[in-house]
Amino acid sequence: MDKKLDILRHLYGEVDDRAARRALLQDEEVAREYQAMGEVKFLLDHRPRRRPDPQVLQAILAAAETGAPPVAMRSADRAPVARRASARWGLFGMVGATAAAAVVALMIWWPPGPAGPEPMRGGAEERASADAAVATAPSTTPPSVAAEAEAVFDSAFTVARASAAPAQEAAVQAQDAVVQWEAADELLKLHRQIETLEQYRLGLAWDEPLQPLGPSGRGGSLPGVPQGLREASQRRQ
């Protein structure tokens, strides 16, 4: 078998022969390819698992229970969660567009003073400034106007977030109900921390040759440290 194909079986643990693997990795080109493929495999291994909608499972289990010839039920009949979620995002889009127009009109009619809300920047910073702006609104504006402004701002924030996030991301969020609970910032942070720890763990291989610590003179990179780990470290800095 071709060395470059054989090493793939080692990468996926289908061959448990360390001596053979070491022999294969003596070839520089094979070793380079092994590392490149290993980096991609790491990312693929950490993709979130996806599940079908609960209604689908229920329909299958019901068919299994009755033992009757199952009648195909398409998504149009099933009205799955994902379809409703998509419709909800569509509605958000329409409401958001209207709200955005209202915000523009409001700003023209009532330009913000020095203590007014800052321009939107995006992300958590944007949310914090939005909260601050909303919190200060009652002291300078009548309650009804403030409430209206808050509602308008919330809607505008929805629009800003929708436009900032790519359509595909929105689709993923809307369509994958399993992932939704993971969207909380704290959970995401925790998830990333676990991933980082795993990267450190995976970076250790007992049968790899020892490498000296410190920059190797190749752009400060350490041989033997996966690229994914280096990039993860850079992202966190």
Next chain:
Amino acid sequence: MHPPDEELVAAYLDRGDQQAFRTLVERHQERIFGYLMGMVHDRDLANDLFQETFYRVLAAMQRQRGSYDRQGRWLAWVMRIARNTALDHLRSRKKWQDVEAGSDEEGTSFWERLPDEALPADDRLHRLEQQAWLDEAIRRLPPEQREVLLLRHETDLTFREIAELTGVSINTALGRMRYALLNLRRQMSTPSNPQKAEA
């Protein structure tokens, strides 16, 4: 602790144990659904195909159509049905083209088929999270490479099982996987990769 698949299959077929069948479906739902999602990139459609797959599975297990001969590899058998279900759909949409026999044995045809230019400079892509980006990168792979990658990563089939399932030699299956990984690695180096862009 965890009864093997065949034990659960026997419990369902011989004693009508519904819980056994539920356990089977729940145990493998992510593998099968992940493969179908990767093949069609549409959650509603993947739900339909998942459901259709299990309707076919039930029909075969209940000997209404086809048969399950209890070869001891229930998941591989179900994956064959899932694959046929997906390919039936893709062929009906003309989104699947079988590879000519031997065309990838030399290991060059897939490289030639890939566009040389980098990914389109789409601003939206820069904001994608890593997973969304990876999904997109996988979607860009040639279908044969994508399928092997999905079968290996989502379904956890071995390369030999993948070769049997897809009707190719193990070298071909390995070759497709190799090119899939290297193509993804190459896409990781493009500016459209959010990781790369942030670095």
